[in-house]
Amino acid sequence: MKINHIELLRFQLPLVRPFRTSFGTQNHRDVILVRVETDAAEGWGECVVGVDPFYNEEYTDAAYGVLVRWLIPMVFAHGPLAAEDFAGVVSNVVGNKGAKAAFEMALLDAQLRADGVSLTTYLGGTRTAVPVGVSIGITPTVDDLVAVSQGYVADGYARLKLKIEPGFDVEPVRRVREAVGDSVMLQVDANAAYTEADIDHLAQLDEFNLLLIEQPFEPDDLLTHATMAKRVSTPVCLDESIVSLGATRTALELAACSVVNVKVGRVGGLLASRDIHDLCAAHGVPVWCGGMLETGVGRAANVALASLPNFTLPGDISASARYFDRDITEPWVLQGSSLAVPTTPGLGVNVDEAFVASLGATRGLFRP
Ligand SMILES: [Mg+2]
Incomplete structure (x- = not known):
């Protein structure tokens, strides 16, 4: 070229x-x-x-x-x-x-x-639509969080992710679980806000049948994640820690996580993302596609990536309307709780x- x-x-x-x-x-x-x-x-x-x-x-x-x-x-x-x-x-x-x-x-x-090749075909995608979830930020009150969560369930999202931090964790999750019921997939993301001293506290989340808890500790602190993984039943997922194929291999060898969040922008591109997908697949570790509030361009890359076979959990991809009144591309529109994978050449x-x-x-x- x-x-x-x-x-x-x-x-x-x-x-x-x-x-x-x-x-x-x-x-x-x-x-x-x-x-x-x-x-x-x-x-x-x-x-x-x-x-x-x-x-x-x-x-x-x-x-x-x-x-x-x-x-x-x-x-x-x-x-x-x-x-x-x-x-x-x-x-x-x-x-x-x-x-x-x-x-x-x-x-x-x-x-x-x-x-004349679509990105999903190039990467080896196997799905024509990818299940997606929505990531919900920390709200001023727990009542707000419950209302926002119920709104997204009404929109069709079958999986919610709640951002948590010290002082906004067990009770908000309890309230949302009670409000949306057991059929909605629920997971939490701490964005590295906790320390090892919080493990017993975070273990209280085990009663809410969460898909996973994402990145409770500092990105370079894999050992504390491994300790947590032994002491709680909720699967530990890494996001910020997974910066490369090597970091992923280390995390898997240390049993610091049992689920991996893949973000194209965090690992250096779509090709590195595919390599991490393949490594996790070989270890029997499921992956899902994280999100960075992408416009329709980055969202297209995420949707194609999430069409690969080991992306078995819903991604933080969401419809355009969840983030923007108007997207800079054709809007991404929810179909059930999924987004259709483009089949036109390139990002589509x-x-x-x-x-x-x-x-x-x-x-x-x-x-x-
Ligand atoms: Mg995260």
Whole structure:
């Protein structure tokens, strides 16, 4: 693939309601899109890093900077490449996986559009629709949480994930479980807000028949997750800890988790995500697709990824309307508690560039 030029688009997209986790509150997405143009096709990728370095060390200003100063010049200096070459071409850049994932996504989209192959087919997907859930932020009151949860169940979601933090955990989960009943799949996400001293407290969650508890401790503290996994019956899932194939292998060997959350932006791209999927499948460990409040572009990548066979738990993918009044692509619409997997070439979505322009997007153009 010979790249004619690359564009970086940057804009803010308001959220329909503030999203609060143990890290802080988001009112909008600070979006970077990568657009790659070749003679044969264009391709789009979305950078999912946060505006603040709170989820991990990346943040949008830094991701933009690393794309402009290193990743784009490295790709131009290399000359024609396949999407599969990208990780090797930029391997001197340490980390910055959200920025790399966005660039690789755009290259893959362009390559697959030119080849006439859908992303699900390319990755080895086996589903035509993927079951999805909704991630619910921390609310001002437990009554609010119950009302919001009931609203999503009424929308059709069969799986809810509740964000928890110290002081907002056992009682909120109890109230939601009582309100939605046993038929709704329920899981919780602590975003690393707890310490080893909290294990007995968190064990109280065992009575609510949760699918899993996600990332209770610091990302590099695999041993405490392994201790927790021995002492509670609720399956422990890792998110922030799973930064690479090697980290996944270590976590599995230590029995630090029995479920893995895969996020394209956290592990450096769709190809690394597929490798982690394959490793977990070989270990008999189910995976599911996490979410970073993606627009329709990143959501398309997530849906295709979640069509792989070992994505056996519903993903945090959700319909566009859960996050945005208007998406920047065709809206993702819930069908039952699932999203349909696109079968058109590449990501299978089209960016509404006029709408993006109306959001005040800046466009940076880069040529070889
Ligand atoms: Mg998480």
